[in-house]
Structure formats: C-alpha cells, structure tokens
Amino acid sequence: MNHKENLVNIACIQMEPVFGDIPGNTRKSIELINQASNKGANIIVLPELCNSGYVFNSRIEALSLAEEIPSGPTVQSWIRVAKENDVYIVAGINEKEGDKLYNSAVLIGPEGYIGTYRKNHLWNEEKYYFEEGNLGFPVFETKYGKLGILVCYDIWFPEAFRVYAKHGVDLVCVATNWVPMAYQPKEEKRMAVHIAQANAHMNSVFVACADRVGVERGQPFIGSSVIVDSDGWCVTGPASYDEEELLLATCDLSKARRGKQKTKLNSIMDDRREEIYQVEQKIH
C-alpha cells in the first residue's frame, strides 16, 4: 500500500537494578540509554522502579528510596541524557509527593520533563506502600506521535488500552517488573507477552514493554521484554528470561492509525457498542 510512513526507532532496555542503589542504577540506566541512542533509538523505555528496585520491606524503606518529580536526582540525570542524545525516555521510578508514594513512570523528551504516569492498578504488596494512580491515563504528544504509558499489572486491564486507543495513542510504553506465574508451559511465551500482543492487536496500538531481570530478595523476574506492532505481532523479542538486553526496532507508527480500519466496513473503535457493555445482565 502506498502511504506516508512515520518511522521511529523504539528501544526497550532490559536491565537488572540493584536494590537500593539509586546512584548506581541511574548511572547504569544512563550508560544503557547512551548505548541505545548510539544505535539510533528515538524512544527508549526502561523498567518499572528501575532506580530503586522493587521488593521493599517497609513503607519507610520505600519512602527513603523515592524522589520528587521532576526535581529528584534520577529525573534530573535523565533530563540531561535525553537532551544530549535528542531522545525520549520512558522510565519507571519510585515517586514521592510529600509523604505519598506512587509507582510512577516519567516521560522525558529532548526539551526536558514532559509528564508522569502513576500506576493505576497496584499489584500485591505494592498496596502496602503506594497510592493508586490519580492522574488517569494521560496522553502525551511527541514529535513521533501520541504516547501512553502503563506499568506492569496495568496491562491486565484491557480498559486501559481502550482509553488510550479512543484518544488516538499510537504507542503504549510499558515499564514493568513482571513476576512468574505459578504454572508456565514450556512451549508457550509468557502470558504477559500474549496479553501485550492481544491488546496491541485489539486496539491497533504499538506496545513496547521493558522488563527487568534478576532475583531480588527472593523474588524472581521474567525478562521477556518485547516490542509488539499494532497488528499484535512481536517485532523484536521476547527477550531472554534472565539476561540484560537491548531491544531495538524500527516501527512505522502510521500503521497504528491505518490499522484501526480493519475492512471497508469495520473500524474497531466504531464497532464497539458501548450501550451493551454497561447494562446489568439478567441470568437466564
């Protein structure tokens, strides 16, 4: 098909943060951002809570490893490296606002800090430490198109992708710390990858997931970072379960917009029937 392209190089950095070592994790993230940028990346996604680590033992500990956005040292470092490299960065960060904690991800662009997403669906013991996100699903304009952000368990909620798709998001960046399921068939990809693929396809959005690896305080993480196109196919990845890796893919984000029209008669957003999704059902 003859069409205008909207090419962008998307990178997902699969890394292993060291619990509690904010300066070390920030240095490492900057090294990896520089590497990705040297390979041509325009938008670079990093894992959930990649500056602090994930497994907190107490609220006080979590708070001691949090920073304010955008004044905190990690964000300030990312602002510098984004400017130097002329890239966008989406990165998970332990955010404090006064004494409140949020499991957040920041978007930083070549011109500086753009905005924050706060995880809307908290997983397990995160509920002991963090507040639920209170910023909804913000849609961020960038020079490459419209970005949405989700964090980890958020992708289990197809409603989140629908909200973004309704508002024309081209790329959903997912900062994540996926943990293993009780049962994993050997021949299957991780369920998180199926979920990313299905939601990408059902909404015609690109989905770029950056996961961490390693075992922290007994909690293993599963890697499998992946960049999925708006048809739902893996462009690159899933990455390994346990190695630090850089995923990089050239994506034509214009596909996300064209793909919403599935046939002459089918637009996936127009085919939705809001009026029948809300009604209370009778049991027959």
Added chain:
Amino acid sequence: MNHKENLVNIACIQMEPVFGDIPGNTRKSIELINQASNKGANIIVLPELCNSGYVFNSRIEALSLAEEIPSGPTVQSWIRVAKENDVYIVAGINEKEGDKLYNSAVLIGPEGYIGTYRKNHLWNEEKYYFEEGNLGFPVFETKYGKLGILVCYDIWFPEAFRVYAKHGVDLVCVATNWVPMAYQPKEEKRMAVHIAQANAHMNSVFVACADRVGVERGQPFIGSSVIVDSDGWCVTGPASYDEEELLLATCDLSKARRGKQKTKLNSIMDDRREEIYQVEQKIH
C-alpha cells in the same frame, strides 16, 4: 491446593460445512456430536453458521438459508441429539425472525432449547445481511456452571468478556468462522488464539472456540479451534488449519472462580477502576 472440583468434558467440533446444504450439514453435525458424546463430551461447541455456510451472495440467499429458533429443522434436530446424548450443544446458526436475519448461536441442553445469543459485532459483509445482536450478553445457567456465548469477531472486543466475567461466567463458548489476516508470521499461533488466551486469562474464564475449515466461494478459513483454560493456557489445540477435527478436554471449571483472586490482595474484578475508564482524557 485442596478444593472441590467441577469437572466437565468440553468438545469443540472443527468441521467444514457445505454452502447451502442445510440437511447435509445438520446430518454431519449430528454425526460429530454423537462421536464427541461417545468420547464423553458434556458440552459440545460447533462453528458459526454451521448449518448454512458463511459466504452469502445476497440478502435473499441468506434469508433462504435461515430458520426460526427454536422451531426450525436444524434446532429441532439438535434438540433431539442433545436429549439422546444428555449433552449441551452450542452451535452457530443462521437465524431469521420474520424477515430479519441474525448471525446467532443456540444453546440447547438435555432438556431442550435454552436460549439464543445473537452476534453483537458484525464482521465485514455480514453488515449487508444481518442485524446487530439485540439480546446483549445473556448468561446461561447449566448444570456445570454459567455459560456465555460469543461469535467470531465478538472476541476482538474485550468488553464482551468483561461483561461475562462480571456476571460470573465460567465458560465462554465461541462459535466462529475465523478468516486469515493479511500477514501471519510462520512461528506464531493465529492472532485469534492469542486473543482467546489473553481474554481467558485477563478474566479468568475458560474459552472454547470451534472454528470451521475449508474454502468457500474463494474465502479460506483458518481452523485453529482451541480450548483455553482460565489461566489463558491452551488445554487442547490449536487444531490444524485445514482438517476436520474433534477437540476434547476435561476442564475443572471451579478454576475460573478461584482464579479471579490472583493474590491475597488482588481480585481481578475488584482491581478494576471503572471511574477512570470512562473519563474524557486531556491531551497533555
């Protein structure tokens, strides 16, 4: 874990209807239902429009191949075979109500006709012939648990699974005529299978998809019938792309209910945040 089981044998019949041959298709479906029942099936799912075929050339032709529910000959035959075999049948059928046409699926049990689902999301030229479903998402009680029904393109709408999950459905039966996508990576399962898996997992419901095979008036279909458990894993299938096949799996439907509680702190339905899914978003 020590728990009460709720075992049921679910069958999906992957078959090739002959366009327009209602008596022949009905006979064949009954043969295959008998075979499935002889192997122990309790709930048997058949493809979309399995009595009439799919590719109509005109509305008049579609109407000439439709029947009223439950008085029509196909449904009456299915009622007899369900009674004889003490089974439930979910089967796609070309339904007329007066001069209106619906792409429907019937649920028939050992005691006779139970109810009808009318496809809510019409695909492509179906819009020329059929009315959109006007029965919502009916939840059917059976002796094995609560059943929901979807037809083909309906599974592209995660809202449909959410409605069923909210109302406690254990098993979603999908009568389908899946068609190929423009691009299919060789190493990947069909996207429809990813979608069935992801929706099963996100909602903790079993999903049993019976697809057709063959080429009809130039339109190929893709088989890949599959029975997915409430964790999202394929219990059996996906079946081949082009052969008639019987899929049969013993499923513990109690898993669907237990699985809604993912951790002590996470219930997938309670973790939903309805208040943030509907709001109009600002573009930042």
